[in-house]
Amino acid sequence: MEYKKTERGIEIKIGKCFDLKNTFDCGQCFRWNENADGSFSGIVGEKYAKVFRDGDFVVIQNATESDYKNIWENYFDLETCYDDIRKEIVLLDSRLECAVESIDGIRLLNQNAWEALCSFIISQNNNIPRIKGIVERLCENFGDKIENGYTFPSAERIAKLSVDDLAPLRAGFRARYIIDASRKVLSGEIDIEKMHTADMEECRKDLMKITGVGAKVAECTLLYGFHRLEAFPVDVWIKKALATFFNGISPENLGQYAGIAQQYIFHYSRLNPELVQAK
C-alpha cells in the first residue's frame, strides 16, 4: 500500500478502501474508541495509536516508518485489496450486493490470537459496551502500563491468577472460562501457533476443548484471531439475518471469503435491525 512519512505520522493513501468507523465498529474488536473529533484511539500490542481520516489518506498519528512496517501494515491488512474481495463476494451471491454497496471500507484486522480468543469468550451473552468495559478492566488490572493505557495481558499472566482475582472485571460466569483458556493455551493443550494454517475442523475441535468456548466463539477466534477468512461465526444476528432479509445465503457458497461476507451481513443487520426482525 502506498504511504508516506510526514510530520503527522504515517499517511496511507487508501481512498475508500478503509473506513475507520465501519472497521472498528463492526464487532470484530473491542479496544478502539472514537474520539469527539472523529478520530479513533486504540492499543495494539505494546503500541497506543490514534488514527484519523484526511481526504484520501488514513493517518496513523506519530507512527514511524518502522512502526508501519512492523505493526500497522499487517494489523490493518494493508497488502490485501478489499475492493477485489467485495466484488468477489457479490459474484458469489448477488443477494449481498445491498450490504456490500452500502457499507464502505470494512477491513479485517490481524488481531492477536489470544486477545481475540479471550475477548470473544467475554462476548458471550453480553452486549458490546459491556464487553468493552470488561476487556478494558482486564487490561487495567493485569496488563502492562504503556503510554495512554495498558497492554492486553498475556495468557501466561492470566494463568497464574484465580477466578477470584478476576472479580474486579465483573465478568460474571465468564471469569472461570478466561482462566481455563489461559491455562490450556499456556500448557500447550491448545496449540495456538498452528491455527493460522491447520485444518479448520481440527482447529474448531481444539478451541472447543476450552470450557466456555462453543461453536460461535471458536469461529470468531479463527476469523478475528487467526485471520481464517473462511470462518463464518453464526450469532443471533446472523441467525436472524439468514432467516429473513438474507434468506437463502449459506456460508458454504461463500468459499474463502465467507468470513468477510459475514462481516457485511452482521454490520448491515445491526445498522438496519428492522430488516431482520422475524415476521
Next chain:
DNA sequence: TCCCAGGCTCTCT
C-alpha cells in the same frame, strides 16, 4: 422495573 445481550454448560428427557 424489566428485558436482553456477537452463547455455553449442565441437566433432564
Next chain:
DNA sequence: AGAGAGCATGGG
C-alpha cells in the same frame, strides 16, 4: 441427541 433452564452483570 435434542431441548430448555440457568447463568453474572449491567446497558438501555
